[in-house]
Amino acid sequence: MKFEQTLIEKLRQAQRIVFFTGAGVSQESGIPTFRDGLTSIWQHFDPELYATVAGFDNNPNKVWEWYWDRRQAFKALEPNAAHDVIAAWQDKAQEVTVITQNIDGFHQKAGSQSVIELHGSLTMDKCRAQGHAIEHNFNSTSKQQPSCTECGSLLRPDVVWFGEALPDEAYDQAEIASFNCDVFICIGCSMDIYPAANLPYNASASGAYLIQINPNATDLDETAHCNLYDNAGVVMPALWQAVWGNTDFI
Numbered sequence: 001m002k003f004e005q006t007l008i009e010k011l012r013q014a015q016r017i018v019f020f021t022g023a024g025v026s027q028e029s030g031i032p033t034f035r036d037g038l039t040s041i042w043q044h045f046d047p048e049l050y051a052t053v054a055g056f057d058n059n060p061n062k063v064w065e066w067y068w069d070r071r072q073a074f075k076a077l078e079p080n081a082a083h084d085v086i087a088a089w090q091d092k093a094q095e096v097t098v099i100t101q102n103i104d105g106f107h108q109k110a111g112s113q114s115v116i117e118l119h120g121s122l123t124m125d126k127c128r129a130q131g132h133a134i135e136h137n138f139n140s141t142s143k144q145q146p147s148c149t150e151c152g153s154l155l156r157p158d159v160v161w162f163g164e165a166l167p168d169e170a171y172d173q174a175e176i177a178s179f180n181c182d183v184f185i186c187i188g189c190s191m192d193i194y195p196a197a198n199l200p201y202n203a204s205a206s207g208a209y210l211i212q213i214n215p216n217a218t219d220l221d222e223t224a225h226c227n228l229y230d231n232a233g234v235v236m237p238a239l240w241q242a243v244w245g246n247t248d249f250i
């Protein structure tokens, strides 16, 4: 895979890098996308029932069990080469921030330390009444829906459902990172989910070098300084090798 010299130099020199990841990155680990595309989970299940507060209130146990099945399936999956390269980049720049729209927790699993999760995470639960956060117990063999240890209300997955706003703090942090980076790399994002889709434009407007990695064209193509049209699992290892001359991300 050939890369432009400008791209390689920008990446080699960048001290503040943002990796902004979307469904495309998780998909290569075998995780079906939740929001977009033909393989989306919502092509097969009604999001009104499983991904809204009203659906949860109507039948909390059904929703809990549905997510329990998804979480069991996730346990067998692993981060892919794109996650590994992103995690390894922490040793190559002063400030590496991952902003993700994915809810699988795979960036952390791969070793990334600074991860902003815009749509929450399946690794966490929160209570319906007061939002008390509790780590999800993946080792539980029971589908029985647990209650909050602090207030007794039912637990739900701590993910952003349809009709819910993004978590304020996460989005604020993501905005700050996007306005203050040298290089912003948008990977596997469909670029049609707002307000998250604003972030690369923020970065570009602030003078960052904007790279997009996606097998498909998106609305961002014209703004990006460099578009790499392929899957992240292919491009990221090749890019690492071109920039650093080794395969030390493994």
Ligand SMILES: [Zn+2]
Pocket: 127, 128, 129, 130, 131, 132, 148, 149, 150, 151, 152, 153
């Ligand atoms: Zn609670």
